[in-house]
Amino acid sequence: MEDLSGFKITVVGLGLIGGSMAKALKKLNPDKLWAFDKDASVLNNAKANNTIDDGFKDNDEVLAASDIVLIALYPKDTAEFIISKMNCFKQNAIITDACGLKQYIFEQVEKNIRKDINFIGGHPMAGKEVSGFKNADENMFVNSSYFLISSNNCTAESLSLLETIVYLIGCKNVIKVSADEHDQIIAYTSHLPHIIAVSLINCCNMDFQLNKISGGSFRDATRVANINSKLWGKLLIENRRNSLTMLDKFIDNLNTMKEYISNQDLVSLNSELDKAASKRKEF
Amino acid sequence: MEDLSGFKITVVGLGLIGGSMAKALKKLNPDKLWAFDKDASVLNNAKANNTIDDGFKDNDEVLAASDIVLIALYPKDTAEFIISKMNCFKQNAIITDACGLKQYIFEQVEKNIRKDINFIGGHPMAGKEVSGFKNADENMFVNSSYFLISSNNCTAESLSLLETIVYLIGCKNVIKVSADEHDQIIAYTSHLPHIIAVSLINCCNMDFQLNKISGGSFRDATRVANINSKLWGKLLIENRRNSLTMLDKFIDNLNTMKEYISNQDLVSLNSELDKAASKRKEF
Numbered sequence: 038m039e040d041l042s043g044f045k046i047t048v049v050g051l052g053l054i055g056g057s058m059a060k061a062l063k064k065l066n067p068d069k070l071w072a073f074d075k076d077a078s079v080l081n082n083a084k085a086n087n088t089i090d091d092g093f094k095d096n097d098e099v100l101a102a103s104d105i106v107l108i109a110l111y112p113k114d115t116a117e118f119i120i121s122k123m124n125c126f127k128q129n130a131i132i133t134d135a136c137g138l139k140q141y142i143f144e145q146v147e148k149n150i151r152k153d154i155n156f157i158g159g160h161p162m163a164g165k166e167v168s169g170f171k172n173a174d175e176n177m178f179v180n181s182s183y184f185l186i187s188s189n190n191c192t193a194e195s196l197s198l199l200e201t202i203v204y205l206i207g208c209k210n211v212i213k214v215s216a217d218e219h220d221q222i223i224a225y226t227s228h229l230p231h232i233i234a235v236s237l238i239n240c241c242n243m244d245f246q247l248n249k250i251s252g253g254s255f256r257d258a259t260r261v262a263n264i265n266s267k268l269w270g271k272l273l274i275e276n277r278r279n280s281l282t283m284l285d286k287f288i289d290n291l292n293t294m295k296e297y298i299s300n301q302d303l304v305s306l307n308s309e310l311d312k313a314a315s316k317r318k319e320f
Numbered sequence: 321m322e323d324l325s326g327f328k329i330t331v332v333g334l335g336l337i338g339g340s341m342a343k344a345l346k347k348l349n350p351d352k353l354w355a356f357d358k359d360a361s362v363l364n365n366a367k368a369n370n371t372i373d374d375g376f377k378d379n380d381e382v383l384a385a386s387d388i389v390l391i392a393l394y395p396k397d398t399a400e401f402i403i404s405k406m407n408c409f410k411q412n413a414i415i416t417d418a419c420g421l422k423q424y425i426f427e428q429v430e431k432n433i434r435k436d437i438n439f440i441g442g443h444p445m446a447g448k449e450v451s452g453f454k455n456a457d458e459n460m461f462v463n464s465s466y467f468l469i470s471s472n473n474c475t476a477e478s479l480s481l482l483e484t485i486v487y488l489i490g491c492k493n494v495i496k497v498s499a500d501e502h503d504q505i506i507a508y509t510s511h512l513p514h515i516i517a518v519s520l521i522n523c524c525n526m527d528f529q530l531n532k533i534s535g536g537s538f539r540d541a542t543r544v545a546n547i548n549s550k551l552w553g554k555l556l557i558e559n560r561r562n563s564l565t566m567l568d569k570f571i572d573n574l575n576t577m578k579e580y581i582s583n584q585d586l587v588s589l590n591s592e593l594d595k596a597a598s599k600r601k602e603f
Contacts, residue, residue, distance in 0.1 A: 162535040182532050210532040222533050225524050230537040232577055233516055235596040240573035241508050241566065248603045249465050249493040250505050252445040254513040257540040262600040266593035270586050277581050283524065284578050288571060290523035294515055295567050298560050303553050310549035313518040317545040320531045 038201050041067035047103040049073045049118060051083055051092075053165060054135050055109030056173025059088050061206040062107075064175060071099050079170045088173075100125040105202075107159075109135040111268060112275065116145035119156075126154050131195050133159045137223060139186050139216035141275050147188060155195035158186030158216060160223070161208070166263045179207035186216050224279030229287060231269060232280070234262035321484050324350035330386040332356045332401060334366055334375075336448060337418050338392030339456025342371050344489040345390075347458060354382050362453045371456075383408040388485075390442075392418040394551060395558065399428035402439070409437050414478050416442045420506060422469050422499035424558050430471060438478035441469030441499060443506070444491070449546045462490035469499050507562035512570060514552060515563070517545035 046067045048059045051074040063070050072089045073096070074080050080092025093099060100106060100122055108115050115134045126132060132154055136142050139158045150156055163181040165172060183203045187196050200211050214222065238259045243250060273280050297306040329350045331342045334357040346353050355372045356379070357363050363375025376382060383389060383405055391398050398417045409415060415437055419425050422441045433439055446464040448455060466486045470479050483494050497505065521542045526533060556563050580589040 162533075164535065181535070212528065212533060222526060222528065225526065226530070226534040226538040229520065230541040232574070233520065233541055234537070234600075235593055236570060236573040236577055237513065237516065238596045238599045239592060240569045243505060243508065245495065245505065246602070247509070247599070250445075250495060251509040252447065252464070254517070254544045255509045256603070257543050258513040258516055259596075259600055259603075260540050261537045262596040264593050264597050264600075266590040266597065269593055270590040273581050273589065274584050274586055277584070281578060281582055284574060284581075286523045287519060288574055288578075290519040291515070291567060291571055291574075294519055295564060295571075298556050298567075299564055301557050301560070303557060306556065307549040307553040309522060310518055310547050310552055313521045313542075313545040314547050314549065316521045316530070317517075317542055317547075319529070320539065320542075 038205075040205075041065040041202070043068060044104045045069040045071070045102055046105045046107065047071045047073065047099055048089075048107050048109060050109040050114075051079050051170045051173070052109060053168045053170070053172055054161060054163075054177075055107070056083070056088070056170035057163075057175065057177035058107055058109060058135070058161075058206070059083065060173055060175035061178055062202075063088055065202075065205055069102075071103065083170060097122070097125040101127055103127060103130060105131045105133070107133050107135065112136045112138055112141055112271070116142055119146050120149050123149060123151055126151065128153050129155065129195075131155045131157060131191075131199055133157045133199060135159055135161055137227065137272055138276050139184075139219040143186070143188065143216040147190065150188070150190050152190065155191035156188045157191050157196055157199050158184070158188070158219070159199070159203075160184040160186075160219065166261065168265060176207065180209045181207070182210040182212055183208040184212045184214060184219050186214060186219055220276055221279050224276055224283045228273055228276060228280045229283045231261050231264060232273065232284065233287075234259045235264060238262045321488075323488075324348040324485070326351060327387045328352040328354070328385055329388045329390065330354045330356065330382055331372075331390050331392060333392040333397075334362050334453045334456070335392060336451045336453070336455055337444065337446075337460075338390070339366070339371070339453035340446075340458065340460035341390055341392060341418070341444075341489070342366065343456055343458035344461055345485075346371055348485075348488055352385075354386065366453060380405070380408040384410055386410060386413060388414045388416070388482075390416050390418065395419045395421055395424055395554070399425055402429050403432045406432060406434055409434065411436050412438065412478075414438045414440060414474075414482055416440045416482060418442055418444055420510065420555055421559050422467075422502040426469070426471065426499040430473065433471070433473050435473065438474035439471045440474050440479060440482050441467070441471070441502070442482070442486075443467040443469075443502065445510075449544065451548060459490065463492045464490070465493040465495055466491040467495050467497060467502050469497060469502055503559055504562050507559055507566045511556055511559060511563045512566045514544050514547060515556065515567065516570075517542045518547060521545045
């Protein structure tokens, strides 16, 4: 498969991720690319610049005609959309999402799901510190990783098709895991770095402008502190079992570093530094 | 002053920082740019590509002819060099260093200093995760910040001259502070982010390759985990009073975040996130 001809696709939510997804998918020539958004001006823009064929606030007939529905809303809205539209989806359609948490979505969706559709969780490991369709980028997913979480309710063919599409939009790695594994991984590789960035910038007040007294290490470590609190507060609390476990592991390791520094134990400290350097070099 | 004509300069240590400094200074046409390094092949390369006029393992006559001596060695070697060469320096010469710690250098140097030379501490807030003259870059300091720490032993004219040179090599901000203030600031804006990067990458082992399951937040937060342990172990221990204080502040803040997440206190959590976002936007 080299393009999306033969497929009608609907993207729900034309924010940064949904908008980037729509732009990336449109390049692959689907028969139709439709979008839903609550903001009519976003839909008009997307139609005007040929990102989508048509846009709607809501349209059950469009859903019933869509082979693939990609929902790029906040977690609660994603679950509500899937459940409320359950009777509208086309038979054998692939329904996928882009939420950063998977257990929550699966708990909500799996108990209410129709047996003749294919529900597959998705999570693109890509983003920017800006939001909205205006910042959407057709190359957002190039060389990134993408989690796919199959459900008890999807065929091997549908999973394979979605995997192919994910590679077609430019992703380099597809990681297939369970919802539980996904949420543990994300607590470490995404939620913890975001907590760290916030704490690092909040933990101390200096008499100087931070950008004047900082080099690249502080700048990089706090890049994501410019955070969307509306999204992230809920994510961290929803995934609290995993995010608290990872925070504890991290604080334990910091306390070990403290001990080495405090005891002037250069041998143990250097061994931690060397271990980190060697792990980071594998990147 | 628009260039360095009229000045003879010696750079001691042609590593990443000394080499970049030599390249940046050479563009400003000093009467002479000399360098010391223990590695003859580095000196030969630097001479061959016209970074320096001549290079030496050691040469007291060259020091006696230098108006400015910039020492880019590790802290202990920097202090030892200045003290051992105290009787060689030219009268009224500016002696400056590039160490990431200033109290240590000042304690060592100030008690042994000749009254007719100008000792000024320096710390360029620039670097890379690679080392050596082969990675030196004449634009390393462009748009960066540079700390200058005056001593009881420098004239206002010499400080002003060095400040001018720092701007000439491209720095955007010169921060003039005491050695004590410098080491506190650096503990926060540099030492803490390095400890964090190391702890973040060391605190957890996953069954997947880290680069496949990470997005930009993890990549950025761990960039400096590819650390030079030979340099950093000593820096963190030497500055332990400040680095431990900052680590405690950071861990306190993490524990506050833990409490908010654990109590599902979305209001307090979002307020921390919003505070961080607003501080980061000032960058």
